[in-house]
Amino acid sequence: MSETKSRDNDYESSLKDSDRAVAAFKPRRRGALGTAQHFLHGSPTMVPVIVLLLSVAAFGIAAPNFFSAFNLSLIMQQVAIVGILAAAQSLVILTAGIDLSVAAVMVMISVIMGRLSVEFGIPVPVAILLGLVCGAGTGLLNGLLVTKVRLPPFITTLGTWNIFLALNYYFSNRETIRSQTLDAEAPLLKLFGERFTIGGAVLTWGVVLMVVIFVVLWFVLNRTAWGRHVYAIGDDKEAAELAGIRTDRTLVSVYMLAGGICAVAAWASIGRVGSVSPTSFFEANLESITAVVIGGISLFGGRGSIMGPMIGALIVGVFNSGLRLAGVDVLWQLFATGWLIIIAVAIDQWIRKVSS
Amino acid sequence: MSARQPVLSGRGIVKNYGRVTAIDNADFDLYPGEILAVIGDNGAGKSSLIKTLSGAVVPDEGEIRLNGEQVHFTSPIEAREAGIETVYQNLALSPALSIADNMFLGREIRKEGFAGKYLRMLDRKAMERIAREKLSDLGLMTIQNIGQTVETLSGGQRQGVAVARAAAFGSKVIILDEPTAALGVKESRKVLELIQDVRSRGMPIVLISHNMPHVFEVADRIHVHRLGKRLCVIDPKLASMNDAVALMTGAKTPEKSMMAA
Numbered sequence: 001m002s003e004t005k006s007r008d009n010d011y012e013s014s015l016k017d018s019d020r021a022v023a024a025f026k027p028r029r030r031g032a033l034g035t036a037q038h039f040l041h042g043s044p045t046m047v048p049v050i051v052l053l054l055s056v057a058a059f060g061i062a063a064p065n066f067f068s069a070f071n072l073s074l075i076m077q078q079v080a081i082v083g084i085l086a087a088a089q090s091l092v093i094l095t096a097g098i099d100l101s102v103a104a105v106m107v108m109i110s111v112i113m114g115r116l117s118v119e120f121g122i123p124v125p126v127a128i129l130l131g132l133v134c135g136a137g138t139g140l141l142n143g144l145l146v147t148k149v150r151l152p153p154f155i156t157t158l159g160t161w162n163i164f165l166a167l168n169y170y171f172s173n174r175e176t177i178r179s180q181t182l183d184a185e186a187p188l189l190k191l192f193g194e195r196f197t198i199g200g201a202v203l204t205w206g207v208v209l210m211v212v213i214f215v216v217l218w219f220v221l222n223r224t225a226w227g228r229h230v231y232a233i234g235d236d237k238e239a240a241e242l243a244g245i246r247t248d249r250t251l252v253s254v255y256m257l258a259g260g261i262c263a264v265a266a267w268a269s270i271g272r273v274g275s276v277s278p279t280s281f282f283e284a285n286l287e288s289i290t291a292v293v294i295g296g297i298s299l300f301g302g303r304g305s306i307m308g309p310m311i312g313a314l315i316v317g318v319f320n321s322g323l324r325l326a327g328v329d330v331l332w333q334l335f336a337t338g339w340l341i342i343i344a345v346a347i348d349q350w351i352r353k354v355s356s
Numbered sequence: 357m358s359a360r361q362p363v364l365s366g367r368g369i370v371k372n373y374g375r376v377t378a379i380d381n382a383d384f385d386l387y388p389g390e391i392l393a394v395i396g397d398n399g400a401g402k403s404s405l406i407k408t409l410s411g412a413v414v415p416d417e418g419e420i421r422l423n424g425e426q427v428h429f430t431s432p433i434e435a436r437e438a439g440i441e442t443v444y445q446n447l448a449l450s451p452a453l454s455i456a457d458n459m460f461l462g463r464e465i466r467k468e469g470f471a472g473k474y475l476r477m478l479d480r481k482a483m484e485r486i487a488r489e490k491l492s493d494l495g496l497m498t499i500q501n502i503g504q505t506v507e508t509l510s511g512g513q514r515q516g517v518a519v520a521r522a523a524a525f526g527s528k529v530i531i532l533d534e535p536t537a538a539l540g541v542k543e544s545r546k547v548l549e550l551i552q553d554v555r556s557r558g559m560p561i562v563l564i565s566h567n568m569p570h571v572f573e574v575a576d577r578i579h580v581h582r583l584g585k586r587l588c589v590i591d592p593k594l595a596s597m598n599d600a601v602a603l604m605t606g607a608k609t610p611e612k613s614m615m616a617a
Contacts, residue, residue, distance in 0.1 A: 224476045225464035228457050232450040242412075242448035244433050244462030302452045 040351045044296050044304055047347055048311035051294075051340075055315060059322030066325050069200035073207075079291075079317035080192075080206040081106075081269050085284055086291035086309040087213050088261035091254050093292050094221075096234045096301025097146065097153030099255070101161040102262050103284035105138045107277075108168035109266035114177045114276030117186040124188040128267060135263025136256045138164060143255030147248040161285070172278035179274045193271025206268040213261065214310045221306050230254060234301025290316060290337060294344040298352075315340065361424055363388050363560050364409060364440070364529050369418035371404055378404040379415065380584030386529060391551065391561045393571040393592075396581030397604050403533070405581065406564055410442040410531055411435030422528065433462075441526030445533045447518040451507035456480070456487040458506050459521045490524040491516070494550050512543030516550060523554045530554065531562040536570055548574055568597040577616040580604050591616040 040047055060067035085102045092099040109131045116127035138160065145156040182189055192206035221227035229250045232240040241247045273280050293299065294315055295308030319340065320333045366384035371377075378401045386392050396402040407413035409420065411429030419426050422438055429435040432442065449458050460483050466472035467479045484502050491502070494516065506514060515535055522530045532551065536544040544567075551574055555561055565571050571578060572592045580587045580603045587603060588610035595614035602608035 219475075223478055223480075225466070225478060226476070228453060228461070228464065228478070232453060232457075232461055235450045235452045239446060239448040239450055240461070242432060242442075242444050242446075243450070243458075244436055246433070302450070 037351060037353075040347075044351070045308050045311070047344075047351070048295050048308050048315060051344075052311050052315050052318065055318050055322065059318060059326070063322050063325035066322055070202060071321065071325070073201035073203050075314065075317040075321045076207045077202075077204050077272070078321070079313040080204065080210045081265055081272050081281065082284055082287045082291060082316075083210040083310055083313040084206075084213055084261060084265040084268060085288035086295070086313050087210075087217055087306070088258040088265070089288040089292050090295070090297055090304075090306055090309045091217070091230065091258045091261075092153065093289075093297055093299060094230050094234045094301060094304065094306075095251060095254050096237070097251075097254075098157065098289070098299070099142065099153065099258055100157040100285055101138065101142065101164055102258070102265075102288055103281050104161045104164035104168065105135060105259055105262040106266045106269060106284065107279075107281055108138075108164045108171065109135050109263045110270050110276050110280075111168055111172040111278055113189060113266060114182070114186070114270065115171060117189065118177055118181055124186045127186070128188070131266060132260055132263045135266065136260040138262070139256035139259025140252065142259070143252035146255065147251050168278050172276075174278055176278070177276035182270070182275065189267065189276075190271045190274065192268040193274060204271065206271055209264070209268055210310065213264070214307060217306045226250065226253070231302050234303075236302070287313075287316070290341055294340050296344065296348060298348060299345075312344075360387050362386055362421070363423060364562075365421045366405070366409065367419050367421075369405065369408055369415045369420070371401075371408065371413060371415050377584055379408065381418075382581070382585040384409070384579065384586065385589075386560050386562055387577075388560055389555065389558050390576040391555050391563055391574050393563045393565060393575035393578045394581060395565065395568075395571060395578060395600060395604055400581045400604065401584040402564055402581040406442075406531060406533060406562065409435070409529075409562070410440060412442075436525070439526060439528030440531065441522035441529070442531040443515075443518045443522045443533060443535060445537065447514055449506045449514060449518060452505055454503045454505055455491075455509075455517055456484045456502050458517060459483070459487045459490065459524065463525065486524070490520045494520050494523065494553055510543070512539050512546055515539060515543070515547050519547065519550050519554070523557075523559065526559065529560055529562065531564075533564045534566065535563070536565065536567055544570065568600060571600075572597055580610075582606065588614075589616045590614045 056067075065071060085106060088102050089099055112134055113127050113131040116122045116130060117124045122130070142156055142160055145151050145160075146153050192209055193204055195202050195204050197203070221230060229240065229245045232243070232245060233247050233250060237247055269281060270276055291313035292309045293312070295304070295310070295312030297304030297308055316337055319336045323333050323336060324330070362385040364384070364386040366382065369379050369382045369384070371379040380401070382401070382405055384405060394402050394406065404413060408415045411432045411434050414430055420429070421427065422440070427438060429438070435442070450461060453461070465479045465482050467477045471477040472479065488502050506517065509517065519532070519535065535547050535551070539547060548570060551561060551563065563571070563575060575592050578590045578592055578600060580590060580600065582604055590600065590603070591614065599608065599614055603610060
């Protein structure tokens with residue numbers, strides 16, 4: 001080997017005199033803004049949490065009656081359904097996809113659950129179970145189109161959104177199942193609308209369900225291999241594949257789980273609305289994406305905490321409630337939501353610029 | 357050739373992409389405990405050859421033997437399960453995940469008992485402990501925190517993590533694709549030391565590289581690939597870098613005196 005070295009130009013022998021110490025730098029002064037940026041980079045969920053606390057405080061001062069246990073619990077009731085959909089949406093967005101069909105799936109499944117138990121006389125628990133299976137089935141369709149047919153998730157779910165909406169009208173005959181009918185024949189479907197009080201706070205089981213779903217997803221995403229794979233795929237799919245992750249299988253399971261969660265949301269939505277209506281939750285699709293984005297999950301995949309979207313949904317709820325109580329026109333709620341999205345993503349970009 | 361049995365060998369491998377021939381009846385032999393460098397001009401087909409060995413490409417014809425037994429890989433996962441680890445040029449790391457998560461990506465350790473079996477909970481502690489062991493085995497513990505994300509590491513450190521991952525799990529063969537291509541002088545040195553360190557544990561290594569000084573420094577034998585097939589195998593102690601370049605570009609035909617034993 002030394003023979004070779006002498007024969008050829010050797011440019012590395014000077015290396016032995018080079019500095020062997022691990023590079024050390026004086027900690028750079030970051031200033032207050034830099035320190036904040038650094039901290040937020042390390043704990044991405046803190047942005048929505050801070051925004052939520054600030055907005056609650058601000059509306060508490062500005063709007064009468066805002067800061068009461070009753071009103072705050074009402075906000076939670078209002079965001080529960082969109083919150084659950086946002087949980088499903090987050091899973092898909094973490095893989096760098098997007099699911100435009102969540103709300104359509106939810107409404108269609110609520111119709112399926114309702115019709116099966118009311119019109120077909122199927123026992124309600126069985127109807128619910130079938131609804132959950134159908135929900136996972138919609139996810140299977142989305143997942144197979146994305147992985148096997150290799151369609152972009154946006155196009156796939158844009159298509160299935162319309163398809164599920166059409167099926168929803170077909171299954172429902174465009175008819176609403178009224179509240180009284182449900183009370184008489186399938187009260188179990190309205191389970192998640194039932195209220196209970198703690199102190200002055202009035203909560204529904206739907207709120208509890210939303211929190212439980214987020215906690216379970218947090219565990220699954222952070223403490224299981226499957227969860228790490230979801231992040232890895234969103235980060236860099238090709239690298240994940242070369243590292244030995246069966247990416248297609250994981251992606252299909254993500255879409256199926258998202259579909260299943262939409263079906264759970266369907267059950268909860270029946271309780272929230274009180275009836276089964278094929279035309280409800282028309283805007284829930286975009287509201288779920290809004291919650292995810294405000295919650296700090298990157299639309300490019302692989303980054304963000306699952307707890308963010310729950311906070312994101314609550315922020316939208318707080319703004320809507322606060323502005324209403326302050327006597328502001330409804331249009332300003334939309335206006336505020338719009339700015340929230342833009343600011344949330346701008347902050348996200350700013351935080352991302354920090355390196356280590 | 358000696359009477360030793362190759363760890364990994366290929367005979368008559370052919371791969372066509374439409375009308376383009378990538379591999380034209382190529383042979384390949386890797387012997388136990390050696391570093392075999394694979395060199396060749398751009399488009400000579402060395403990447404395609406390596407991909408057939410690592411399972412990323414399925415050859416049209418020919419046979420591949422691992423420890424004498426014929427194998428048919430249809431995916432990188434199968435090759436990995438058979439004990440062939442590949443460090444790809446893009447490293448196949450996930451930047452947003454931690455070093456430990458990356459080292460165990462795709463083969464995580466689960467907790468014992470209920471938490472692992474039914475909740476499928478990861479054993480973070482064990483994963484971090486093993487990751488730390490593997491990295492310090494290879495002298496890579498300038499990395500302060502095993503929980504830090506890979507995107508905060510330098511290029512050389514990332515390469516180190518990828519090589520450590522391969523060394524930790526590769527049971528039979530490690531394939532390194534251009535491991536020093538994107539690195540500075542000092543980082544390259546570190547990776548070369550790492551490669552020799554891995555070899556000293558008896559692990560055979562396939563090294564694909566364009567960097568002649570690096571190849572001549574660490575390789576035991578050099579496989580020269582030209583026009584889709586193995587032109588010859590030379591001994592770096594008998595041939596010069598100039599010879600190697602001349603061979604792979606076709607300026608020279610192989611001479612007996614340069615051949616590896």
